[in-house]
């Protein structure tokens with residue numbers, strides 16, 4: 190086992206790493222740090238969350254002097270990643286008089302120019318803004334010693350390659366070049382020889398691209414009931430922090446609105462937001478002020494937030510690399526994580542391709558029923574209660590109850606306390622989630638539908654309509670009673686939310702379908 194002390198690091202760097210809580214170097218760090226210090230060009234590939242940042246960051250801080258010119262440049266595909274890597278570099282450089290500066294779009298260029306004028310040794314930036322500074326002459330890279338492409342395969346892909354080439358042209362040809370990523374397709378390696386001198390390949394865990402600590406599952410869902418399915422999945426999991434990925438910016442907006450209005454602590458992140466908004470959302474996520482981050486692939490690469498327990502692909506990623514990076518937001522630095530992929534029938538082929546390319550296996554799971562969710566949440570509460578009792582330190586609370594136990598049943602008292610603790614959420618009416626429950630048969634939920642007189646709709650039309658609109662089998666729709674202008678429809682409990690959604694959105698043959706404002710269903714707790 191190699192230790193950091195065996196890597197012969199400068200005392201100041203060694204101390205900074207200890208302060209960061211790193212006890213021993215990760216495999217990619219063991220392999221890369223000496224090679225980078227030797228001056229070699231390195232292509233480093235290791236799974237997500239295994240410390241690639243420090244694998245280049247530590248030797249970089251070692252190598253740069255405190256002289257004025259910019260000596261190291263780290264390029265990242267997103268602003269959030271530039272900020273994060275800059276933060277890690279600053280920590281490593283804490284005791285050495287090396288200045289680090291993130292420069293990225295959306296932030297005042299004036300303040301970046303002033304900071305650059307003061308002298309910075311390590312610049313971390315996104316290609317567009319770096320190029321902007323180069324063209325203005327406010328950033329000079331003629332004394333650069335090392336260039337790093339973090340997420341190299343992404344950086345050498347269509348969206349960035351021209352900018353990268355333009356930037357590298359401004360740097361000395363004898364510079365050292367480092368490429369890092371969890372995924373390194375062969376064509377990228379082939380391409381990279383143009384920018385590198387006899388690069389050495391450092392590949393950790395050749396066989397497995399995904400991290401074994403990440404459990405991977407998928408749920409078959411239908412497009413129109415996806416939101417409901419997601420809520421049930423999330424409600425039946427113990428999510429500490431979760432990232433939910435959507436394909437489009439609009440999808441992110443819609444989903445984050447829908448989740449917020451259902452009472453989840455959620456917010457959205459994508460490239461059309463202002464930088465101030467992006468910063469605010471990331472900050473809220475990092476400080477746990479939101480629990481669910483809904484994002485496009487802008488958050489797929491490199492982002493490192495402690496305690497992300499769940500990643501959900503609300504839309505199946507568009508390629509296997511994206512899958513690997515997205516799910517890699519959990520299961521980092523030795524922790525476990527769960528990666529959930531929601532798959533509509535149309536997306537099934539992509540799922541199979543992902544499995545093939547990542548040589549992984551996603552285990553199928555069934556979307557939980559409402560009863561499952563309630564049971565699961567009751568379980569969570571039971572666990573929390575047991576843990577709290579076991580932890581003890583209850584004297585204050587016992588004192589409150591002491592005078593009451595003679596008068597009231599202890600089980601009632603405990604139940605009342607739980608009711609309060611749960612924010613009385615078990616019984617809180619949910620405005621957009623009521624069913625017209627009017628006492629259907631066991632396992633069935635009864636809806637009241639106001640079809641209107643003018644519509645010529647019979648029972649079989651209604652069954653067809655409901656099953657088509659809700660995407661449920663016809664036999665999930667049970668008894669239909671039509672009175673003068675009221676119709677009652679019974680559906681299987683699992684299908685009820687889908688039917689509800691469908692009815693809420695629909696009009697039948699021009700006639701309005703209304704749902705009776707109903708007695709709220711009991712609902713278990715959302716953390």
Ligand SMILES: Nc1ncnc2c1ncn2[C@@H]1O[C@H](COP(=O)(O)OP(=O)(O)OP(=O)(O)O)[C@@H](O)[C@H]1O
Nearest residue numbers: 211213214215237238239240241242371491493522
């Ligand atoms: N030697 C170490 N000991 C303990 N923790 C470490 C060590 N090296 C890195 N870490 C921590 O592990 C986490 C993941 O590191 P990092 O972000 O560098 O991963 P990565 O390999 O770049 O992943 P990705 O491919 O997702 O970008 C960070 O929180 C980092 O501080």
Ligand SMILES: [Mg+2]
Nearest residue numbers: 241242339491
């Ligand atoms: Mg990284």
